[in-house]
Amino acid sequence: xxxxxxxxxxxxxxxxxxxxxADRGMLQLSTGDMLxxxxxxxxxxGLKVAAIMAAGELVSDDIVSALIDxxxxxxxxxxxxxxxxxxxxxxxxxxxxxILANHGRTLDHVIELEVDEDALVERITGRYTCAKCGTGYHxxxxxxxxxxxxxxxxxxxxxxxxxxxxxxVRTRMVEYRAKTAPILPIYEARGLxxxxxxxxxxxxxxxxxxxxxxxx
Numbered sequence: 729x730x731x732x733x734x735x736x737x738x739x740x741x742x743x744x745x746x747x748x749x750a751d752r753g754m755l756q757l758s759t760g761d762m763l764x765x766x767x768x769x770x771x772x773x774g775l776k777v778a779a780i781m782a783a784g785e786l787v788s789d790d791i792v793s794a795l796i797d798x799x800x801x802x803x804x805x806x807x808x809x810x811x812x813x814x815x816x817x818x819x820x821x822x823x824x825x826x827i828l829a830n831h832g833r834t835l836d837h838v839i840e841l842e843v844d845e846d847a848l849v850e851r852i853t854g855r856y857t858c859a860k861c862g863t864g865y866h867x868x869x870x871x872x873x874x875x876x877x878x879x880x881x882x883x884x885x886x887x888x889x890x891x892x893x894x895x896x897v898r899t900r901m902v903e904y905r906a907k908t909a910p911i912l913p914i915y916e917a918r919g920l921x922x923x924x925x926x927x928x929x930x931x932x933x934x935x936x937x938x939x940x941x942x943x944x
Contacts, residue, residue: 729941730809731941732810732835732838733745733810734837735840735843735926736901737747737900738843738848738851738852738906740926740930741812741841743930744937745758746934749810751938752808753802753808757812758812759792759812762796773794789817793824796827804868805832813907817910818910821915835940837940838912839924840908840921840923841920841922842927848897849894849897851866854866855889856886856887857887857888859886861878861883863880865886899935913942922936924936924940
């Protein structure tokens with residue numbers, strides 16, 4: 729089973745991918761993680777990536793596709809892949825077709841986690857974590873049992889991500905829509921796109937994705 733998981737930042741892609749990795753033994757192929765790993769490993773491709781990232785430029789489609797191709801070549805044939813952050817362009821979508829075919833694989837589903845933008849802004853801007861152990865909290869949905877004290881480790885220090893503000897979230901939503909707009913019609917024409925309510929609670933989202941993968 730090979731799938732593309734789509735959704736803007738904060739939609740819950742990482743959480744749902746973790747469930748699929750744990751429950752189905754799939755492998756999450758996150759291009760951001762792969763680019764950083766290649767850079768740190770110092771491989772020939774990694775050295776190119778490092779130079780490009782150091783210059784603040786975008787990594788080319790060819791390099792990203794090469795990393796995907798390289799990773800698939802190391803995976804067992806019966807292990808499913810979750811593509812996260814790739815493809816982002818029509819060119820990458822067509823490259824993925826060729827890469828999958830070369831490895832005897834097919835794309836089974838493109839699953840988009842749909843979100844309400846205003847609700848997503850509230851979800852993201854309200855989140856914070858314990859500075860010591862990393863336990864997550866939220867201004868509205870999950871506050872510590874004792875105000876100002878972490879439930880897990882007892883620390884009284886918390887932190888928020890600098891980009892977890894309304895302006896940044898809305899900018900990321902615009903970027904997401906712009907990046908997915910070119911690829912969704914390609915997969916919709918093939919009947920591969922399924923949509924899940926990303927604003928539902930985590931368990932319901934997981935169940936909806938499982939049902940899609942099980943053909944229900």
